[in-house]
Amino acid sequence: MTARRAIVREWVVVAAGxxxxxxxxxxxxxxxxxxxxxxxxxxxxxxxxxxDALVFWTPLTLAFLALSRRLPLAGxxxxxxxxxxxxxxxxxxxxxxxxGYLIEPIFAEAYSPFDPLPPLPDGLLRAIYLQQxxxxxxxxxxxxxxxIRRTHENRLRIAELETRLARARLDALSAQxxxxxxxxxxxxxxxxxxxDAQAAGHMLKALATLLRFxxxxxxxxxxxxxxIALAAHFLSIEKIRYGDRLDVRWSVDADxxxxxxxxxxxQPLAENAVVHGIARRRAAGTVSIAVRRSGAMLxxxxxxxxxxxxxxPAPGHGVGIANARDRLSCLYGDAWTLTQGLRxxxxxxxxxxxxxxTPTQARPPRAAPPIA
Numbered sequence: 001m002t003a004r005r006a007i008v009r010e011w012v013v014v015a016a017g018x019x020x021x022x023x024x025x026x027x028x029x030x031x032x033x034x035x036x037x038x039x040x041x042x043x044x045x046x047x048x049x050x051x052d053a054l055v056f057w058t059p060l061t062l063a064f065l066a067l068s069r070r071l072p073l074a075g076x077x078x079x080x081x082x083x084x085x086x087x088x089x090x091x092x093x094x095x096x097x098x099x100g101y102l103i104e105p106i107f108a109e110a111y112s113p114f115d116p117l118p119p120l121p122d123g124l125l126r127a128i129y130l131q132q133x134x135x136x137x138x139x140x141x142x143x144x145x146x147x148i149r150r151t152h153e154n155r156l157r158i159a160e161l162e163t164r165l166a167r168a169r170l171d172a173l174s175a176q177x178x179x180x181x182x183x184x185x186x187x188x189x190x191x192x193x194x195x196d197a198q199a200a201g202h203m204l205k206a207l208a209t210l211l212r213f214x215x216x217x218x219x220x221x222x223x224x225x226x227x228i229a230l231a232a233h234f235l236s237i238e239k240i241r242y243g244d245r246l247d248v249r250w251s252v253d254a255d256x257x258x259x260x261x262x263x264x265x266x267q268p269l270a271e272n273a274v275v276h277g278i279a280r281r282r283a284a285g286t287v288s289i290a291v292r293r294s295g296a297m298l299x300x301x302x303x304x305x306x307x308x309x310x311x312x313p314a315p316g317h318g319v320g321i322a323n324a325r326d327r328l329s330c331l332y333g334d335a336w337t338l339t340q341g342l343r344x345x346x347x348x349x350x351x352x353x354x355x356x357x358t359p360t361q362a363r364p365p366r367a368a369p370p371i372a
Contacts, residue, residue, distance in 0.1 A: 014061050018053035025049050056099050057138070060092055064142040085139070093135045182211070185234075188241045199240045206233045210267075220331060221260040221359055224291055224298075228252055231266040231289060238274045246278050251290040258357055259298050262327050268320030269302040269349050277304030277347055288346075298355040303348040321349070328353060331360050 026045035067088055071081035185207050193200040210233050228250070235248050270287060278285040285305035292299050321340065328336045328351070336353040 010065070011058075011062065014065075015054060015058045018057045018061070019050060022046065022049035022053035056096065060096070060135075061138055061142060064088070064092070064139050065146060068143045068146040085143075089135065089139050092139070093132045096135055182207075185210075185237060188237060192241060196240075203237045203240050206237045209233050219263055219359070222263045223257065224252065224259050224261055225257040227261050227263070227266055228289070228291070230264060231270050234267045235270055235274075235287065238270075238278075242274070242278060245281070245284045246274065247284060247286045249286055249288045251288070251292070253292045256291050256293055256298060256355075259293075259355055260357055260359065261298065261300065261353070262324075262331055265324055265327065265351070266300065266302060268323060269351075272320045272349070273302055273304035273347070277307060280307035281305060282308045293355060294352070296355055297352045300351045300353075301348060303343075303346045306342060306345050306347050324351070 023046055026042060026049045029045045030042040067085065071084055185203075189200050189203050189207070192203060210230060213230060232250075235246075239246050239248065266289060270289065273287045278287065288301070288303045290299075290301045290303075321338070325338055328338060332353055336351070338349070338351050340347070340349045342348075
């Protein structure tokens, strides 16, 4: 909304509000007239109250709304702002009293002859006394409304900044993941190309498929079916490299195929399973990937046979898990868990996230849950 449209809208809303108030006040005076008072029609009451609302109270309200936005009522300059607000309020009370005293004679015929207007000094003081409460109420309401709007706008601004930060963080995490995977994949191809050029060619094709998806697909989330296909491409690269030493087992529920998961969330976990599990075994090992539904949650598990013997962490250890945690946090806030650990001589990483089929907006990150 442009600034001019916002000003016009504010004028219309304030004028409409005061018009409704004036009509309500006129109806109240018409229905609850005191015994002995001469009859006055509703239109006569409205003719007295509505112009008063539009000519005086509407501009006064708009003036105090503008003043409340500009005055420094916080920080080091707040005494100066409060002094200005008090002075403006006193001036408004006097102006209202003078306006009422000068305008009321125009509608004198609408009043009872037994209630004549008092002389000027007493009449002006009486008008000040009668109008001060109403003016103070208008001032307080204007100030409160401006503060409420300012607080609301600040919250919206903070939420927008947090969303942008989460979006930038998620993009940075994706940018971090791609070079990490690419470095490892190219190392595998470099090792194989001198031993089996044909197998290296197959690896390059599978790698090209993964990179094409990564570069051409801007989505944060993809369908489980797509994610499984990408993980299969990656594991086909590793299968060529490790041969019979690597066995891959899949268990994917058919009713989960259209559910959404973070793009390339399984690939770094499968990579960890191969690099930190299968590569450290003397004998053959198995990498398992399972995706299933558990109530309102989607469960994804990536497991591998434990290494034959303890060894120092390999370079890049933990990058995939940390990346997965941060991406899950950006997308799902607190509504996810990631646990990892040994179970029956197998190392298992388990992710639980909300089962959904509509895209999720990035959220501000949270602290990662403790490792189970």
